[in-house]
Every structure is written in structure tokens, then in C-alpha cells.
Amino acid sequence: ALLKSLIQSGESLAGAMSKAEFPQMHQKIISAVEATGKIPETFLKLSKEIERTEKLTASIKQLLYAPIITAILVYMLLWFTFSVLSPTLFKQNASLGIKTERAGIFISNYAEFVNWFARSQPFSSILYLSIGVGIGMLLRSKKFRNWVTRYGIFRQLTERTDGARSWGAFAQLFDAGLDIHRTCQMISEACVLERKQASFLMLKNKLRDGV
Numbered sequence: 001a002l003l004k005s006l007i008q009s010g011e012s013l014a015g016a017m018s019k020a021e022f023p024q025m026h027q028k029i030i031s032a033v034e035a036t037g038k039i040p041e042t043f044l045k046l047s048k049e050i051e052r053t054e055k056l057t058a059s060i061k062q063l064l065y066a067p068i069i070t071a072i073l074v075y076m077l078l079w080f081t082f083s084v085l086s087p088t089l090f091k092q093n094a095s096l097g098i099k100t101e102r103a104g105i106f107i108s109n110y111a112e113f114v115n116w117f118a119r120s121q122p123f124s125s126i127l128y129l130s131i132g133v134g135i136g137m138l139l140r141s142k143k144f145r146n147w148v149t150r151y152g153i154f155r156q157l158t159e160r161t162d163g164a165r166s167w168g169a170f171a172q173l174f175d176a177g178l179d180i181h182r183t184c185q186m187i188s189e190a191c192v193l194e195r196k197q198a199s200f201l202m203l204k205n206k207l208r209d210g211v
Contacts, residue, residue: 013039025169025190032186049168068139075132076148086110087118121189130184162196168198180206 006016014031028044090111096192117124138144166187173183184204193196 025165025187028186028190029169029172032183038066038175043173049165051163053166072132079125079128082117082128083121084118086114090114159195162191166191166196166200183209 002127003016003022007013011019012031012034014027015035017027018050029042029046030039033039034180117128140206168185169190170183173186174180184200184207188197188200188204190199
């Protein structure tokens with residue numbers, strides 16, 4: 001609706017996409033081909049690129065979700081252990097005359113902690129769950145995602161996703177007849193990974209030097 005109203009008010013398609021906060025790379029592609037009359041074909045190619053990118057992104061999410069779900073379950077199990085299971089076991093031991101001090105300093109300190117946790121309900125539970133929410137927000141942050149995508153399979157999938165998006169956009173801009181040096185510059189500015197940004201800038205420089 002916003003895109004439609006902007007176009008009806010006289011805004012160019014690329015300008016309307018920018019104000020409607022479409023992805024930067026898509027804005028640049030449409031801006032480049034707007035004067036060529038190839039907008040319908042470009043949108044069809046963009047839809048295929050988006051579909052391919054979504055599949056690769058889904059692969060990354062699947063790899064991330066499994067350990068995250070496991071961590072959540074473990075976190076909730078620990079809460080149950082601290083608030084119910086351990087206090088009950090220590091009470092039973094106390095009723096049988098078993099002293100935690102004899103089990104070692106670690107068990108003794110743990111017993112003090114879970115007894116405090118159980119006595120301080122609901123404050124302790126709110127504090128514990130708040131820590132969990134904070135960790136969850138950290139895991140969802142851009143910094144954490146950037147850190148994760150530097151390693152192993154996550155890095156490979158991220159590079160494949162960014163590569164597919166970048167080269168798809170490059171092909172569309174080149175097909176539209178845009179100057180290849182400007183194409184490289186635009187793709188470099190829109191790349192997610194710094195490595196890809198540097199690669200397209202290097203390609204631009206090499207082509208400019210006649211390599």
C-alpha cells in the first residue's frame with residue numbers, strides 16, 4: 001500500500017522502494033534498470049533470487065534452531081532443579097540426618113544456593129528467567145549472528161547466501177546494460193560480508209586497469 005501510494009504521488013519506482021524500505025540491493029537494481037524498460041523481467045529474476053536466498057537462509061536457521069531449542073530446554077530443566085528437585089532432595093537428606101557439610105564444600109555451597117533459590121520465590125525465578133531473556137536477546141542480536149557466521153558450516157552457508165544474492169544482482173545489472181564498473185561498485189556497497197565487498201571492489205579496480 002505504501003509503495004503504491006508513493007508511486008501514485010509521482011515518486012519513481014526506485015525512490016518509492018527506498019522510502020518503503022525495500023532491501024538496498026533491490027533498490028539499486030531497479031534504479032539501474034528503470035530507464036531500460038526491463039522492469040518486468042527484472043522483478044521475475046528478483047523473485048527467483050529471493051526464493052533461492054530464502055532456501056539458503058532457512059538452512060542456516062535450521063542449524064541454529066536445534067541447539068537454541070536444546071539450550072532452552074536445559075535452561076528450564078535447571079530452573080526446575082534449583083526450585084523443586086534439589087531442595088526436595090536436600091530436605092529428605094536432612095530428615096534422614098545426612099549433613100551436606102560432610103559431602104564437600106561444593107555440595108554444601110550448592111545446597112545453600114538452592115535453599116536460597118527456593119526460599120526467595122518468586123524473586124529468584126524472575127531473576128533467573130530475566131537472565132535467560134537477556135541471553136536470548138543476545139543470541140538474536142546482529143553482533144552474535146555476525147560472530148556465528150565466521151565459523152564452520154555457518155560461514156559457508158552465509159557466504160553461499162551472500163554470493164548467490166550478489167551474483168544474481170550482478171547478472172541483472174549487467175543484463176540491463178549498466179556500466180560494469182558502476183555495477184561492481186553498487187554490488188560491493190550492497191554486500192553483507194566484508195570479504196564480498198572487497199572482492200567486488202577488487203574486480204572493479206582490475207577491470208578499470210584493463211586486466
